[in-house]
Each structure stands twice: as structure tokens, then as C-alpha cells.
Amino acid sequence: MEIGYFLSCEEYGPDELLEQAAAAERAGFTGLWVSDHYHPWNDEQGHSPFVWGMIGALSRVCSLPVTTAVTCPTVRVHPAVIAQAAATAGVLLDGRFRLGVGSGEALNEHILGDPWPSVDRRLEMLEEAVAVIRELWSGEVVSWEGKHYRVDHARIYDLPETRPEIYVSGFGPKAIDVAAKIGDGFVNTAPEAEAVRRFKDASGGKPAQAGAKVAYASSAEEGWEHAHRLWPNAGLPGELAQVLPTPEHVEQASELVTMESTRGSVVAGPDPERHLAQIAAYREAGYDALYIANMGPGYREMIDFYGEQILPAAG
Template sequence: MRIGYFLSCEEYTPAQLVEQAVAAERAGFEALWISDHFHPWNDEQGQSPFVWSVIGAISQATSLPVTTAVTCPTVRVHPAVIAQAAATASVMLDGRFVLGVGTGEALNEHVLGDAWPSYDVRMEMLEEAVALIRRLWEGDFVTSRGRHYEVSNARIYTRPESPPPIYVSGFGPKAVDDLTRFADGFMSTNPDAEMVSRFKDATGGKPAQAGCKVAWADTREEGVDIAYRLWPNAALPGELSQVLPSVRHFEQASTLVTRDAIAESSVAGPDLDEHLAQLHEYRDAGFDEVYVANMGPHYREMIEAYGRDLLPTLRSDR
């Protein structure tokens, strides 16, 4: 299983994200995930830089592969624009780029005043968007009018030698079944072996990536405090993360999340056995790659500890 580092645009400045990418490569992480948001989940997180600018900077600072986790190419940004952005990112990364996409969240996608569709419509839009992106990557002029998207005499001139793979995020059996029709790979944040197996069985074993979080600190108590302050939204149930439209709504809903709930669900503090156990959980679920994000200010210590003590252990397990 390949171990990568997950860059959280919701929490860190562009300079910090590039710093983390460089440190992750130095420590021995093998690839990068990077989130694509217009808003953070709450004001305490406090950041949300434009992901394509950050990817450009990372491409000049490291040699690691990069996957967006995830881009929504359907409402806030037209798929033709994403096709151009992703093609440029792949060129700058010498082909080491995966476009990770998903049906998105109202939090980020409603900002231009568009209505937020139901899941079935969003998945239909996503499938059409992915097909259009792939067609544009072929390099010809494209004029097309689909159910949701129209382009006229559109051509992507700056393209990599080979088109990037497109991985798709999904949660639950219906979403996984839907994305098997058009995904080059599967993305999730849950160590759900059933969903991984469901995807791989339907696609002949296509790859699966996962992301998870830790809160590095000198003590577990401090780590839990950090996770509770910055990421209480991670414990919100069901479809709330897809349908709540604003940072304020997430902050209101997160008041229902207790510190004990965060303590129970978070890997926090410096105990490497706990960190290793989380990674093994994703490995045992069948993921081919897992990307670890740090919550809070101690990302340097987390990256250094993983590089010194944890990544060598995982490599020896292969």
C-alpha cells in the first residue's frame, strides 16, 4: 500500500501547503492528495486557497504525484474549465497527476446562486462532465450540447502526453455502483472493505485511494482538543456534509458534536502504534493508497515522525 500525505486547503495557507508537500517528500511520503474547496468547513479552519494555483507551486517544489481530493466539475466550475486546469496541472507535474472528482457539497458549489440538485441529478451531471472532460483532452475542437453542459469550438491546447486518470469519490453502495460506469479509480475516506470490494469486483480491480486524518500533539489530550476545535464537522452524520450550504450552518450543526465523540473517532497524539493501526485498517479494507492529513499546528512534527519511525515500518510490511 502506498502512503501519501493529504494537504488540507481548508486549514493552511498556500505557503504552508507547499512547505508540507516539500517536507512530505523529504520524509518519504510517496504522493499527495489536496482538497479543492471554495470555503472551509468552519471559520476556525480559516483558509481556502484556489487549489490550481497551489498545485502549480507544488509542481515546481516537489516531484511527488498529486491527486485532487476532490474537485467538483459540475456547478461552481464548468467542466471545460476543469479540463483545461487539470491538463495544465498534468503538464506541470510531468504526467504525475490524477483528477479526483465527486458530486460535491452545497457548501462550495452554491456560491454562484445555482440551485443544489438532488444526488441523482448531481451524479448524472458528474458523469456527463467527466465524459466532456475526456473528450476535450483528445485535442480536437469540441462543439457539444448535452443535457447539462454546452461547449462551442472548445479546444485544449496545453495537454500532457497521456490524459490523466479520473478517480471518483463515492460513499455507500448506490454511489459506488454509479461511479463504476466511468471511474478510473475509487476514492473514499472510510475504511469500508465492502465498498472497496464492490468497486473492484465491478471494474476488474481498478485502484482505490483513501484519505484519513490525525491530530499530532505532545499528548493525546492536546490532540483531541485540536481535532475538536478544528474538525468537529468530521463527526456529522449522514448527508449533512453534502447539503448544508454555509460555514455558519456547519458551525451550528457541529455544536451537537461532543468532545467525547471526537476523542472516540480521532487518532490524536504521538502514539505511533495508534497511527499505524489506522493505516492498517485502510490496508486491510483493500485500499491501494492511503493519504494522511494532519489537523492543527504540529504538522512538521507529524511529518518528521512518520518519516523517521512509521513509513519505514510500513515499507517493511510490503
């Protein structure tokens, strides 16, 4: 299983993200995930740089493959625009770009005043959006009259020699089935073997990737404090993360997440065994790659720690 680094646009500003990317490459991480948010989950996280500007900058500071984890191409941004942005990213990264897509969260997608669709409708929109993107990547003039999208005589002129793969996020059986149907790969965040099996069985064995977080610090307790302060939303159950519309709503719901819950769910501190155990859980679930983000200010130390102790041992 390959191990990459997950750039959190919600928690870090542009300069910090570029610093992390360059350091991750030096440390031996095999690739980058980068999140796509208009808002952070809460004000404490405090950032949300534009992902397509970040990808352009990333292409100039490191040579690692880059995947959006994930872009929503259905509400806030029309799929024809995503197709152009991803094509340019593919050119800048010389074929090392992968487009990760998902059905999105109201937190980011509500900003233009559009209604937030039901789960079934969002998945239907995602399927059509991916079809529009692939059609535009043909390099031909495209006109499209679909159920959800219209494209009028559009053509993308700058295309990479190899079109980007499209990986699709899915967190329930219906979404996983859509990912298997339309995706070149699968994206998730939980070490759930059943989800991976369902995707691989339905897709003919296409690759599956996951993201996870750690809170590196001089002690586990300090790491848990950072995680609880910055990412209590990670403990929200069910579909709340998809339907809450503002950081303020997420903050209110996150008040229900206890420090005890954070201690029980977050890998924190400098003990290599805890970090290696988390990696092993994702490997055993069947993932082909795992991308790990840091929570808190100790990202430099975390990247060095992984380069020196975790990546060699996880081999």
C-alpha cells in the same frame, strides 16, 4: 499499500501547504492529495486557497504525484474549464497529476446562486462532466450538446503526453457504482471493506485510494483538542456535509458533536501504535493507497514523526 500526504486547503494557507509538500517528499510519503474548497468547513479552519494555483506552485517545490481530492466539475466550475485546468496541471507535473472528482458539497458549490441538485441529479451531472472532460482531452475541436452541459467549438491546446487518470469519489452504493462505471480509480475516506469490494468487483479491480486524518501533538489529549476545535464537522452523520450551504450552518450542526465522540474517532498524539493501527485498518479494507492529513499546528512534527517511525514500520 502506498502512503501519501493529504494537503488540507481548508486549514492551511498557501505557504504552509507548500512547506508541507516539500517536507512530505523528504520524509518518504509517496504522493500528495490536495483538497478543493471555496470555503473551509468552519471559520476556525480559516483558509481556502485556489487549488489550481496551488497545484502550479506544488509542481515547482516537489516531484511527488498530485491528486485533487476532490474537485467538483459540475456546478461552481464548468467541466470544460476543469478539463483545461487539469490538462495544464498534467503538463506542469510531467504526467504526475491525477484528477480526483466528486459530486461536491453545497458548502462550495452554492456560491453562484445555482440550486443544489438532488443526489441522483448530481451523479448524473458528474457522469456527463467526466465525459466532457475526456472528450476535450482528445485535443480536437469539441462541440457538445448534453442534458446538463454545452460546449461550443472548444479546443485545449496544451495537453500532457499522457492524459490524467480520473478517480471518482463515492460514499454510497449508487455513487460507488457510478465511480466504477466512469472512473479509472476510486476515492473514499472510510476504511469500509464493503465499499472497496463493491467498487473493485464492478470496475474489474481498478485501484482504490482513501484519505484519513490524524492530530499529532505532544499528547493525545492535546491532539483531540485541536481536532475538536478545527474539525468537529468530521463527526457529522449522513449527508449533512453535502447539503449544508455555509460554514455557519456547518458550525451550528457541529455543536452536536461531542468531545467524547472526537476522542473515540480521531487518532491523536505521539503513540506510534495508534497511527499504525489506523493504517492497518485501511490496508485490511483493501485500499491501494492511503493519504494522511494532519489536524492542528503540529504538521512539521507529524511529518517528521511519520518519516522516522510510521512509514518505515508500515512498509
